[in-house]
Amino acid sequence: MSHSQDGHDHDHSGHDHVWADDLTKNQGLVLGALAHSEAPLSAYDILDRLRENGIKAPLQVYRALDKLVERGLAHRLESLNAFVACADEHCHRSGLIAFAICDGCGKVDEFADSVIEDRLGAWAAGTGFVAERTTMEIRGKCAVCVAG
């Protein structure tokens, strides 16, 4: 069994990046699937890609995704009901992240904007609303798809 839970995996594939050394087997598989995909994957997309790795039920995928999202290693795209690996190599994302999702090619661009964050903070301060999680998704076409 490669990709074991003990963290002694020797990166046999030659190009897999080790994102974190304490992922469980299922979490590693799911994050791997996301990282190798150009576009976001639905939980069932992931399930289908990991059947040969022993993943058999949706719940296994959803549980892994929960943990990955919780740790910021993956993100959920609400407007797509799909998931992506975090684009930030070291996952030091400060706060609010915005996603630009191309409806042409499916690629997702991830960016942060502190001004927007401040603006939302100001609104929250004014109304007494306590924000716990905010999602921001722009749907449209990327430059490449607009040109083509």
Added chain:
Amino acid sequence: MSHSQDGHDHDHSGHDHVWADDLTKNQGLVLGALAHSEAPLSAYDILDRLRENGIKAPLQVYRALDKLVERGLAHRLESLNAFVACADEHCHRSGLIAFAICDGCGKVDEFADSVIEDRLGAWAAGTGFVAERTTMEIRGKCAVCVAG
């Protein structure tokens, strides 16, 4: 049959507001259901509330919702897979709208912020991304629920 398609409805209920005079029967029913609800409703919530009005299948609800959202009379909350009536009386919402969703009481606050809109516009201009639709949803607790 009240709420007929011909627009001659006389507001028999005494407190229903006429949002637009050219809604079809199903659209009127769906918008009415949303407008009378404190919290967002899922398509199936709406379906259940309108069974006695002759609505029998999900598709009838989804079709009406599509039109209402298209016209800005209702909004879809992606992070909830649910819908709300537009809070703006005259539906003159300029552009981007943000939603603050209270996970305590379920109420949704709707607001616009031109600075955020400008910021996103600047990002789009910089990358060549053409935005068609953007969703922004803050999940958390409203002042009332934080206090309680």
Added chain:
DNA sequence: AGTTACACGTAACATTATTACATTTGAGTT
């Protein structure tokens, strides 16, 4: 009447997500 566009009705189905319950694993403790 013929044609077109749009809304509607109905059934079947596809996709996304969760509940319930049993089992295994790993880490720390005695």
Added chain:
DNA sequence: AACTCAAATGTAATAATGTTACGTGTAACT
């Protein structure tokens, strides 16, 4: 080593959300 607790896993069944396909009704226009 045996004990124990928390976390992760395995599996089946089911719930919730959304769509496809196909036929009908209705009003406007020609």
